[in-house]
Amino acid sequence: MSHAYDKEDSTQREAATVSTQPRTVARSEKQAHRIIVVGGGAGGLELVTRLGDKLGKSGTAQVTLVDRSPTHIWKPLLHEVAAGSMDPNTHQLEYVAQARWHYFEFQQGELTGIDRERKLVKVAACLDQDGAELLPARELPYDTLVLAIGCVTHFFGVPGAAENAIALDTVDQAERFRRKLIAACVRAQNGRGRVGEDGRPRVDVAIIGAGATGVELSAELRNTAHVLNAYGLHQLDPRRDVRIHIVEAGPRILPALTERVSAETTKLLRKLDVDVFTSERVTEVTKDAVLTASGKHVDADLTVWAAGITAPGVLRTLGLPVSKMGQIVVGPTLQCETDPDIFAFGDCAAAPWPEKQTTVPPRAQAAHQQATFLYDAIRARLAGKPLPKFGFKDFGSLVSLGHFSAVGSLMGGLIGGSMFIEGLFARFMYTSLYRMHVLALHGAIGMGLDTITHWLRSKTSPRVKLH
Incomplete structure (x- = not known):
């Protein structure tokens, strides 16, 4: 993300890296419900941000994000990074900073396993570029676990x-x-x-x-x-x-x-x-x-x-039911079929879509909707209330052709049917998807500042990264 959000000095950032503790804790750690979200993609980061603001700040819960990378970038932007039309350094967000601002903890490391009996998440050691250990392998205790580790490329065994x-x-x-x-x-x-x-x-x-x-x-x-x-x-x-x-x-x-x-x-x-x-x-x-x-x-x-794409291989080692694609099989509440303390969503989950007699597709809009749903569902769980059922609403799909055009279709609740769109309007709708993600992470003022910052940068930088 833009450096406009770099609000903390280096001392605060170092402290956040070491302790990663929320700033305000109204209860003791023993009383606070421990929520761990594994995966800081679009959905996972939106979820921990909202949970931290609501439950972490008040001390009702201890919210922790686990991810193998130190930074977040919206995955649909990666093709622009590959083409050089986007500088990732201006769009990446550091998890430590987001944790500091939104009252959750960040633990860097890759998920290696789950001890469901002892309710522990196993996280691999974190290494620097030279292979030296930065953080040791850890076991993190949880009361509620959310898996949102996304997907990986599937080569289908094609030689070479x-x-x-x-x-x-x-x-x-x-x-x-x-x-x-x-x-x-x-x-x-x-x-x-x-x-x-x-x-x-x-x-x-x-x-x-x-x-x-x-x-x-x-x-x-x-x-x-x-x-x-x-x-x-x-x-x-x-x-x-x-x-x-x-x-x-x-x-x-x-x-x-x-x-x-x-x-x-x-x-x-x-x-x-x-x-x-x-x-x-x-x-x-x-x-x-x-x-x-x-x-x-x-x-x-x-x-x-x-x-x-396919689900990460580690999901098959957790002892949880998985689909043919290796995704965690979840019910209408997004809870694992065999363990109600474990939720999964996004690309790594096979969530039912009854209207289509299939599973929810691996799209950014689905992860956003599921993150919003889980925010309410986890709050209901902590209050001892019954959990609602997730219902996916397909608002259509958009494809950007860069500076040349955009095409797509709007569906469902947006217009009551389906409509083909292209050109300037389609480009505007496509751009608004990313702005909605920024809004979820930083609020309306933060999104406005981010938009202005990137517009100003575009006026003083070449359209493609040249080095």
């Missing part, structure tokens, strides 16, 4: 995929891709890269998977190619020499969205000279190519894997 393709699960992966893209362009213009059939230097980027991440990345990359050319980092023709290919196993792109959204997006991508290959199942990824079952050979100086 894990070794030669870059996933976009973390900021580090996105930044690695951005650096490799710039390096590939510089090499190509100096005759150290691939040469096309026309004898011109060429850079090929293959994106495997045409869901929202793959499609949004392709459009952002087309803009990046233009900007890098404008700033003189390469003299390649942004459209003819920088080739972008999307490879999708299904019959159309954006399979989770409506056919109209898929068709309109395909038209827009082709106008941007993005090659769209559908019904092409990837069978192998090499260092310089993507091979498909039909025999197609797609040149690739860089390959991004955005073809699927």
Whole structure:
């Protein structure tokens, strides 16, 4: 997030790192109900922020967030980080600072297990970049446990995929891709890269998977190619020499969205000279190519894997019921079927969606709705009241094509039906999703300051990170 929120001095931040204790505690620790939320993604961070403000501040509960990373970034932004159109340093939020401001604790480390008999969460040691131990392995006691650790990339066992393709699960992966893209362009213009059939230097980027991440990345990359050319980092023709290919196993792109959204997006991508290959199942990824079952050979100086997600493997080791995808199976109250003291939500949970006779889809809007629900449900649990049942409301889906356009559909409670939208209005709606997340973390004034700060920064910085 913006440095406008860096309100504490270094001494306070160091103290928060060591003790991570809430500032105001009205009860003793023995009396306070211990709530642990594992996972500081969009939903998890929103939940602990609200619980800390309500229960942590009053001392009614001791609220703790556990995450393996020290910072948070809204995951739908990672494709912009990969394309260089967003500097992650200006959008990341430090968990320690958020904990200090909102009366919860932060414990850095990766979840390794749960002792359900003793009601302990096991957290791995935290290491620095050189492998030296910063924090030891720990066991944290809980009364209520919430799992919100999200999902990871699924390579489906495709040979060479894990070794030669870059996933976009973390900021580090996105930044690695951005650096490799710039390096590939510089090499190509100096005759150290691939040469096309026309004898011109060429850079090929293959994106495997045409869901929202793959499609949004392709459009952002087309803009990046233009900007890098404008700033003189390469003299390649942004459209003819920088080739972008999307490879999708299904019959159309954006399979989770409506056919109209898929068709309109395909038209827009082709106008941007993005090659769209559908019904092409990837069978192998090499260092310089993507091979498909039909025999197609797609040149690739860089390959991004955005073809699927799966639940983190640790969930299968907890002794809790899991779905075929490895997600924790929860009921209508989002409680684990075999342990009412454990809740799960977001991408790591298989929550029922009775209206569609399926489970709630892994979307940011679902995590936001579930975080709001759990805030009320946990308060009811502490008050000894019966828990409500979660009901997912699908408000539609939006896909950003960067500076070029946006498309999507609005559904359900927003308009009473469904409506296709595109262009400026769709871009505004897409941007508002992130603003809603900032609002949940910082309130209306904080969101306003953050918006102004980033607008001012955009006026004094290049549109793409150039180094």
